Amino acid sequence: MGGVGLFSLPSSSSSPPRLSSSVSLCGAVVAVVLVLISNGPAVCDGGKTSTFVRKVEKTIDMPLDSDVFRVPPGYNAPQQVHITQGDLVGKAVIVSWVTAQEPGSSVVLYWSNNSKQKKVAKGKFQTYKFYNYTSGYIHHCTIRNLEFNTKYYYVVGLGHTIRKFWFMTPPAVGPDVPYTFGLIGDLGQSFDSNKTLTHYERNPRKGQTLLFMGDLSYADNYPNHDNVRWDTWGRFIERSAAYQPWIWTAGNHELDFAPQIGETKPFKPYTNRYHVPYKASNSTSPFWYSIKRASAYIIVLASYSAYGKYTPQYKWLEEEFPKVNRTETPWLIVIMHSPWYNSYNYHYMEGETMRVMFEPWFVQYKVDVVFAGHVHAYERSERVSNIAYNIVNGQCTPVNDQSAPVYITIGDGGNLEGLANNMTEPQPSYSAYREASFGHAIFDIKNRTHAYYSWHRNQDGYAVEADSLWFYNRYWHPVDDSTSV
Ligand SMILES: [Fe+2]
Secondary structure (H helix, E strand, O other): OOOOOOOOOOHHHOOOOOOOHHHHHHHHHHHHHHHHHHHHHHHHHOOEEOOOOOOOOOOOEOOOOOHHHOOOOOOOOOEEEEEEEOOOOOOOEEEEEEEOOOOOOOEEEEEEOOOOOOEEEEOEEEOOEEOOEEOOEEEEEEEOOOOOOOEEEEEEOOOOOOEEEEEEOOOOOOOOOOEEEEEEOOOOOEHHHHHHHHHHHHOOOOOOEEEEOOOOOOHHHOHHHOOHHHHHHHHHHHHHHOOOOEEOOOOHHHOOOEHHHOEOOOOHHHHHHOOOOHHHHOOOOOOOEEEEEOOEEEEEOOOOOOOOOOOHHHHHHHHHHHHOOOOOOOEEEEEOOOOOOOOEOOOOOOOHHHHHHHHHHHHHOOOOEEEEOOOOOEEEEEEEEOOOOOOOOOOOOOEEOOOOOEEEEEOOOOOOOOOOOOEOOOOOOOEEEEEOOOEEEEEEEOOOOEEEEEEEEOOOOOOOOOEEEEEEOOOOOOOOOOOOO
């Protein structure tokens, strides 16, 4: 978002042609007949598997000299600038950036559009080593006591090369405050990643804050987890993340656990580079925390931290759900990395152990929607739960449940590992819509009862909605909002 606009859409990765409607319709008919023959009435239970088939092409990372990775000019110029919410309610912002030549200043100069009176906030910097890589000077500075619903300008790099950015604080927390969240997962830094981010930036629905479902840079796919790719990723996302908060979730690609090269501390690059306000929600770890923003209460969970009974995450969540006041924040959103309901033949059942532990609470507290990543495709579930099973009663099939959340897998950011395009067949009844395409989504809260959700595939124009529905709030308007019959 905003003024930098350093992106390119190389011609070599132009949008693949769609199948002609006659070919795709013919294929769909054949597929349906085959499934009917082999599976009988089971096919009637499933939702929709999109007939859009993306042309198979290799997903490759953008080269190091791509313009989106450009180092900003000037001595010790701040780079990889990004912001996130810095407190529980949205009156604070954590500003982070990296300087390369020397530490320089950790001070942020900022002022509001209204007062113009300049203020300073002092941060700190840190560095880390990873095998044969040494990081730049990573600065984190929290700006506090901001006014709600106000545009702020901020400057970093004082004393050397300054760079100026801006952000909007959210409206005060309240039940009917409209607010728009963008949703991206598993982004990486391929040519497809660049398309996803561009589509998000140009989406006319205008996401105001991005919920990121984990798996950021994919640096760990390089020899020795080449942390230079953490730096390029930070520069890649700056054009959005310096201007609107990205709310972070840790994925498996943040683990960077590599004992073979002496790196035994999990999450080292991630925790050095991406700070979150976990203490504000009484969490003891940056991997699980919550924030309120406008009319939403957002709980971030950690798929790769312990969540069994008595663990810190379990204890925290047990105390967290009763704190959610739907009269203050009607929309209860949970984000995590590994999905619980997934019908692709990738990472199948990986979220199952967490589901067993936490799903009864999700139903009891009427979570509106759960966003996950990890599977590199798109999928939306019906409102289902699977909490009746007790080992001996045999009730182990998900059932429709209007107190349950909709589960959305949005791990289709476009990283170098490519698409997950192999699906379980027949489509299970819990799956309402699935498609193996890269894209992003928008959750557009209108008031306490209604939110409009849309998923946008990269092959389409910026305004096109490939999947969409109205969400009815589970607390204020809990009527059936399913789209499959
Ligand atoms: Fe993942």
